[in-house]
Amino acid sequence: MDTGIALGQLGDATAAEPLIAEALRAEPTTNLRGRAFHSFWLARTQLQRRQVELACATATEALDLAAVIESPRVVAHLQEFRHLLKPYRANASVATLADRITRAAS
Template sequence: RLTELGGYMAVDTGQPGLAQRYYIQALRLAQAAGDRAYGGYVLAASMSHLAAQLGNPREIAQLARAAQEGARGQVTPRAQAMFHAAEARGHALLGDARTCQVVMGRAVAALEQAEPETGDDPEWIAHFDHGYLADELAHCHRDLGQAAEAARRAKEALAALPETRARRRGIGLVLLASAQVQQREVERACHTGTRAMELLGTVRSSRGAEYLDDLQQRLAPYGQEPAVREFGERLELQAA
């Protein structure tokens, strides 16, 4: 578990190569211990998210399916929900809306079967609640261009996050702002993005900075609008 957490920290500090080495080692340790469930988690939660960051969408779905196959019969419904959500992210990035919709449905159904208050879940999956799933689904809808659903799921995810989770709330706000851009609500997107920027300015997070850069690219076609120019100036100032 500590090895996998080391990989997570490496991702958040902009060291994907180091993260990959940590994740491979965590997977080997899980295999050596005969813990197929945790090995599946490393594949679906850690390695697939790294593949997304590195721009390898086909690999995301492959890793998530490998997790499902390898841990079949060994995991709780909560873990199954996370595995399905990871696979859905891959299909969304590939633009396969039909398959993504089916797999998202499986994720929702699995989480509905999970025991309340984590029940018999191992500690490594206890965090995966309805808010976390909503965040995963918001990414899927955004990547498929389904702006209204992306915004709805992003708001649902934010509502489940405590104010103390600055990094996750900041990224969630960027996700909402991206959906607002897709809906051509540019001024509102800039306002939401500014709130995200303020939160992410309180933490060191390479991943958060990447989300803000992505939002700026989405706003680029509206670069002549005052709100967009102001957002860009503030982002440049914060990055300096």
């Protein structure tokens, strides 16, 4: 997981995405916090690869988990993600997700 996240942060989304996806698959379903973070990082990597619809769907999963575990840290990461979505704001999925993130943060 850490390698995938580090690669994503360094801009190597192609190498990062499968590593983060595997870490998410391996995460126990009972570890909601871990699943929320993995989902966020996977969404961020998917967005780096311009997979906008997929990134929105994955970020929605992270947002749903953040609501269940009441994690301000995940929500803060998603607020950052919302800013990364700005170039795609005309996309309906992006607009819906951005609105949900805004409401979760308030």
